[in-house]
Amino acid sequence: MSALPRGSVLIAGTTSDAGKSVVVAGICRWLARRGVRVAPFKAQNMSLNSMVTADGAEIGRAQVMQAQAAGVEPTAHFNPILLKPGSDRRSQVVVRGRPIADVDALEYYAFKDRLKEVALESYRALREEYDxxxxxGAxxxxxxxxxxGDIANMGLARAADLPxxxxxxxxxxxxxxxLYGTVGLLEPADQALVSGFVINKFRGARELLQPGIDQITALTGRPTLGVLPWLDGLWLDVEDSLGLDAARPATGTPHGEExxxxxxLRFPRISNFTDLDALSCEPGVSVxxxxxxxxxxxxxxxxxxxSRATVAxxxxxxDRGFAAALAATDKPVLGVCGGYQMLARTIADDVESGKGMVEGLGLLPTTVRFEKDKVLARPEGEHYGYPVRAYEIHHGRVTVHGGTPFLDGCRQGRVxxxxxxxxxENDAFRRAFLAETAELAGRRFVPAPGTSFAALREAQLDALADLVADHLDGxxxxxxxxxxxxAGLPLLPPGGVPHQPLS
Incomplete structure (x- = not known):
């Protein structure tokens, strides 16, 4: 390849979970390895899997992973608008890392013009800073x-003239x-920006696929820039619970005997479930x-x-019968954030659910009160004698009335x-915690020394970059x-759907 690229591209998908996030991550790492200063960008993200940047902004976890792929520190500009569903009809709107409102789908449209400009301002800021x-897309x-009202797909592409x-x-x-239907349903000005296709998660002989690739090129006038093969064990920071059904990190033989x-627990509004990926990476641990x-x-x-909806x-x-099972079990129980709040004696929530005082599970000597202001932080501490770095995203404030300290929270017996x-994700702390919980559970399990979650994540990002380098037309x-x-990309007939100007 000759001169290094400068500009932008939008990676869209035929569906949710088509692989947009990992393709973006792979392209970011591929470019970064070539010396290109690159940044990821998602104008609007709907996800319950988020993280806190160094300057205290909440953004989608996938954009943090993509920033790591690019080798840059994430900022709120990488994901200026984040929607966090609290029910089937309402979402919290997070703008440049701070929540501004809880709205339903119709109320959200009142924000659209303002949010489109916010997204474009963030995009322009990144274009000035990065190659x-x-x-x-979303x-x-x-x-x-x-x-x-689109601001994440063709609305962004049209406004910023993106291929x-x-x-x-x-x-x-x-x-x-x-692929054909995606192009055909778009109005002409949108079609003019759709420049090609990428086929993802292919298993089998490329020769059998080639006739289809040739025909889709003939039908649409657009090339397929590559076919990415299926990658076993891919687990990088999925955006939503669709990814929970994918394989978790592979586990090997335990260091101990068992x-x-x-x-x-797979809550309906489960959030930040990537907390568990680090457990899955330990040999002999099954999640x-x-x-x-x-x-x-x-x-x-x-x-x-x-959980994004703790009380619900x-x-x-x-309703599922878990409360009785948790009270009766003699095995260790860990609650994280919303799960920790559920273990309390009482929960006072006039903010998230509006239910007021609610009885908790009573398995920890704590009480919880929800506040309007959200805690967004990157705390550091120590436990089992090892340093721990973490992040916090919550409206609930927990007051501890007994037990013994556990990180910022508490422990009582096996809970x-x-x-x-x-x-x-802190390796030494994780192994010490697993060793203690294994002993409490009566298992002869010994965590294997040397497992590095950060190194495994880097290896995944490098594997994605290798896929891009080997299978896309660079x-x-x-x-x-x-x-x-x-210029001059052919337009497909609308297929019975009238094209009307929508921008």
Missing amino acids: VVVCE GSPAEINLRR VLVVGDIDRGGVFAA PLRVAV RFVTGPGELADADLIVLPG DLAWLR FGTTWHGAL PALDALITSGAP
């Missing part, structure tokens, strides 16, 4: 019912219909997400993870609680980034 900005650009690559997930089937089995108390029977450690998910937990996300991608969408 390349790799943008990620859902599908062909969600025509949402096009008028667009559409990623299709062939593992789901119907990839060629999805494996350790971890059961994680599974459960929805019924019968699945706890053989668990050695039970985890109540984060606590009610779900009770542990903390508001700190990411604590288990010169064509460079040309798109630098020169934009080619």
